[in-house]
Amino acid sequence: MTAAPYEAEDIGMRSGRAAVAAVAALGVAAFVVVCVADGTDRPAGWVLALIALAAAIPVVLGLLLAWRRPDLMVGALLAAFSTVPLAEFAVHAWGATETTAHPWPGAHVAAVIDVSGWMWFFLPPAALAAVFPGGPVLSRRRRWLLFGWPVVLAAFAFGVALDPSTYQEGGGTVPGRAPAGVPEAVGTAIGLLALAGFAALVIGSAAAVVARYRHGDTRLRRQIRWLALSAFLLPLALLTTWFCYLLGARSAAQAVVVAGLLVAYFGMPVGTAVAVLRHDLYDIDRLLSRTVSYTVLTAALSVVFATVVFTAGLVLGRGSAPAVALATLCCAVVFGRIRRRIQAVVDRRFDRAGGQAVAEVAGFVDAVRDGRVAPEQIESALRASVGDPDLRVAYPLPNAEGGVFWLDGAGDRVPPPAEPSREIRSGGRMLAVVGSGRRTAVRPAMLAAVLREAHLPLELARSRIEVRSALAETEASRARLVRAGYEERRRLERDLHDGAQQRLVAVGLSLRLAQRQLAPGPAYAMLGDAVAALQEAVAELRRISQGVRPSGLDDGLPAALRTLVRASPVPIELRVTTDRVQDAVATTAYYVAAEAVANALKHAGSQRLLIEVSRDGRTLSVSVSDDGCGGASIVPGRGLGGLADRVSASGGTLHVLSQPGAGTTVKALLPCAS
């Protein structure tokens, strides 16, 4: 949804600025006519002033829009909200001179046209509704919604001109009578056809805006909501009016049509302004704030310049060149300093939310730089700054299959952000995606400005999350390797017991049976020796398999440790205060104890040992203390170093406390799920 919906159609009208200027000039000309024409019902001076003021607003708005988007006609159509009524007033005023002492040339024609002039008032709202906010409506299929107007207006004026009831003789207002020689039916027919065309234009325009609203996305809907409402009221008012005429209620009909037009004339420019200012249409707020800030800046610099010239002039004499130079210098010095300040103030005034949001994010960036907050908190900072609790930041990371998976700031897996979303890229690499919530979806320009500011923390957060994720994966794979190793040892131990050992016993039994068939003699003795050798082999296998995996582990850690304690030549006290833990944890704990005991016996010359196993929540603690000579340390690649690796691969930590002469305590803390 990055492409603006109003860029779809090129209607060949590139110069919206010229159009709006022309329409505005026309409006000024019409206003001049209204002021100058000395007709019968010339408005009072204050009414003229009010009209000028009211007319100025759509013109200014139209000029602003045209300046920003010269390729669109909306500016010109907004200006038409002033120009068309003014033109009608001008025609009326022109025609009103007919009954004065000094009628203007063509006053009669103007008076006739004035009779059909009410229809003109419908042109600006209907045309704007057909076009707003940009152009797709002007597909070839619907182009007649604009170009039909001159035809319909001209035809209606012609029909009215031929209608006898227009003239005083026929009960109308225009002096004189209808042109002779034309059958009355012709004028009526032309008038009726024009009316039908007019109804089609108004209803078609309203239908166009309603259709666009229905098919548009959320953002477009927000932009045209109010405008659509007023546009929809227009044909409704018109139909109601005609219905009233049919019923003969003239005054009611006029009240309805005036109300409908008022709503359209008030509602549509307001709706346009709302769409423009609140919903980021045409990015007008930045233009507005720049214009205002430079105006203020110019004024301030003028004051500085004038003050300096005046003050210096008092000292150096009037019109002195040094005074002007000094003033220029002062202005140059002041310019840089106050420009930013004024810009900030104006930004806050005109684009309050946007300016503040950017400032808040800038503050967050400073806090990240100072190390006061973690860059991963950018999501909550963005949410707070743009006031959108639904905004999401997700970071795509490559997975093993060549695709991506998504993590949030906390490193948890999340689904990819829903549209509308924005990609944050750096050097062609996608760093993060920001999914808009309801509020930012309708203010893309503000979001873009905020995200420009937030690029640094987003990039930082992405790097940190990436590193953490990779580390977690490495740790997990190391733990998997350890578990696989334990599993392999268990399998090997089973194979030794159930395979080799069984077989040796079976062979021994056969030999024994054979031996019993013999009488004592050399062969008998040889078989006896063979069986004895087999028995030694079985005992040897038993020792090996015990080393591969202590069989006691099948009965839990305490049982395995009891076996370990019994095999020791020196006294070992065993304090176990835990029940069963998972096999992998128990195996690691067992090896810690076994290795520490072996070290104590081999290197430290210990006479007494203590093995303690306890569990605190999700941590299993195994410690082995001896009374030996101490001085042990973890050296990579050596006994305790290998043990430390094994423990850390299981996600735990190994601590060795060993003062020379004060014994050694080896303690492992192992995570275990409950």
Add this chain to the structure above:
Amino acid sequence: MRIVIGEDSAIVREGMAKLLVDAGHDIVAKAGDAEAVVAAVERWDPDLLITDIRMPPTMTDDGARAARTLRAQRPTLPIVLLSQHVETTHSLELVTTGSFGYLLKDRVLDVEDFLDALTRVAAGGSALDPEVVASLVAPTRATDPLASLTERELEVLSLLAQGRSNAAIARQLWTTRRTIETHVRHVFAKLGLLDSDSDSRRVLAVLVYLRNRGGR
């Protein structure tokens, strides 16, 4: 004796059966897994059950569990458990009840000792593998009460724990029965145990004591 054998390895099972038949025993049933062991005992009501600990279905301690079940049903059924390795979890509990033996499997190859142990268990006595006993008797604590025993007394205790009678111990140690009785009395005195005239009671007392100092 009418014997039921529980052993999952066919060659070991058949070899053992042949050996026992040779020795004049009657093999009434041979079972390859724990369930079959229970069924065979229930059907044949043998004089002795010999069963491997590690057996199908789970290949962990199914044999021992079957033995415990059967012992609960028939308190007098003599049972000999065979194991691949030294362990005490399953043996200690049952050994204190008498008519029980716990031997490493390769002990079968010492045919005479093996048959002797079977006879002892069938007669209501006990048989504990020397390696198991050795691991139990090994001193493991500074405050070990066994530390006060002489070497000879330890030797006697170790033999006692295997389930041998005073006469057998005397024969083995080339001494008189009276001497052994004195040693035993001293052992019991040093361990703070009351004397008793029943062999199995004495074994039981020793094993309860051994179990208690086994680390539990």
